[in-house]
Amino acid sequence: MKIEDHIIKCERIERSAGKLNRDADYEMFVEASMLAGTHLLNAVLHHSGITQERNDLLHSDKPLLDKPVKPEIAEMMRRLKQIEDLRSGYLRGKTAWQATHGDLCVDNMESIRTTAHELLR
Amino acid sequence: MRPEDHWDKAQRLENTRLGKFDPDDDCELLIWSCIHGGAQLLNVILHRASVTEENFDMIHTSVPELGRPMPDTLKPVFEALARIESLGPRFVRGAEKWNSEIASRCLADYATVKTAAAASLEGRPAAKHAS
Numbered sequence: 001m002k003i004e005d006h007i008i009k010c011e012r013i014e015r016s017a018g019k020l021n022r023d024a025d026y027e028m029f030v031e032a033s034m035l036a037g038t039h040l041l042n043a044v045l046h047h048s049g050i051t052q053e054r055n056d057l058l059h060s061d062k063p064l065l066d067k068p069v070k071p072e073i074a075e076m077m078r079r080l081k082q083i084e085d086l087r088s089g090y091l092r093g094k095t096a097w098q099a100t101h102g103d104l105c106v107d108n109m110e111s112i113r114t115t116a117h118e119l120l121r
Numbered sequence: 122m123r124p125e126d127h128w129d130k131a132q133r134l135e136n137t138r139l140g141k142f143d144p145d146d147d148c149e150l151l152i153w154s155c156i157h158g159g160a161q162l163l164n165v166i167l168h169r170a171s172v173t174e175e176n177f178d179m180i181h182t183s184v185p186e187l188g189r190p191m192p193d194t195l196k197p198v199f200e201a202l203a204r205i206e207s208l209g210p211r212f213v214r215g216a217e218k219w220n221s222e223i224a225s226r227c228l229a230d231y232a233t234v235k236t237a238a239a240a241s242l243e244g245r246p247a248a249k250h251a252s
Contacts, residue, residue: 005216009149016147025137027130031153035213056214091157092178094126 002053003043003120010039014109022102030086033105034059037080040116044073047120059084072115079108123175124168127161128242131235134158144224149213151224155231156181156209159202162238166198169241181206198237201230 001009017032038057045051050067057063060080069077083105089095122130138154141147160181167173172192179185182203191199205227211217 001214001216009213009216013149016142016150019141019147020137025141027134027157028137028141028150028154031157032150035149035153058214091130092122092160092180094122094130 001042001056003046006039006043006046006056007120010036010043013039022105023097023099026097026102027091029102030083030090030105033083033109034080034087037076037083037109037112040112041073041076041080044076044116044119045069048073072119076112076115079111083108122164122178124165124242127164127168127178128238131158131161131165131238134161135235144228145219145221148219148224152205152208152213152227155205155227159205159231159234162234163198163202165238166195166234166241169244170195198234201233204230205234 013032013036017029017036020029020032022029038059041060042051042056045057045065046053048070050065050069050073051057057065060077086101086105090097090101134154135158138151138158142151142154144151160179163182164173164178167179168175170192172187172189172195173179177185179187182199208223208227212219212223
């Protein structure tokens with residue numbers, strides 16, 4: 001997908017996520033973070049020439065990249081993976097929600113957003 | 122996970138959708154909620170029909186592989202959920218143009234899956250309610 005479309009999608013999803021209570025709606029809060037972060041990662045990967053616009057990642061490690069990435073992108077992927085790792089317990093399981101994981105989503109998305117904006121300049 | 126727990130998780134996702142999302146403004150998360158709520162409901166049906174054990178949960182209609190033929194009676198449920206899942210690549214991961222008819226169809230398919238899951242929790246054959 002085109003870089004600008006990834007950014008628009010991210011903005012739409014984050015705007016929708018702004019309607020959520022991150023404790024009461026934690027499943028969708030985690031999912032929205034994952035989806036928005038993935039769009040930003042794809043935008044950066046396309047912009048840096050690591051992936052082409054017809055080859056989007058679905059998750060930070062799916063599909064695996066066949067090229068090395070710069071440390072800033074590796075850090076984006078690490079932070080996105082931390083969000084993705086919450087899904088098995090909170091979306092698909094019945095793990096009791098911990099508010100600290102809401103903080104993790106907020107902090108990691110802030111970092112991903114900041115890095116994306118820097119790399120896309 | 123137990124059928125009752127899958128049902129409760131689907132209800133939580135539905136409550137968020139109904140309370141927070143506009144079908145057009147928030148179409149991405151509406152679809153996503155239906156995809157994952159629908160998967161929870163599918164597990165209710167499969168566990169109650171003894172197609173899968175409680176330690177084998179489906180993530181999507183085709184993930185993981187069922188490992189056995191799908192009962193014909195459950196095809197309408199699988200087909201409804203598969204139609205919902207097909208919206209993900211187009212409107213959540215992709216940039217296809219949205220319209221309200223798609224939301225209506227998505228919610229109708231979700232209702233099909235939910236009705237079947239409710240019936241199976243009550244001990245009635247899911248297929249009778251999965252038209």
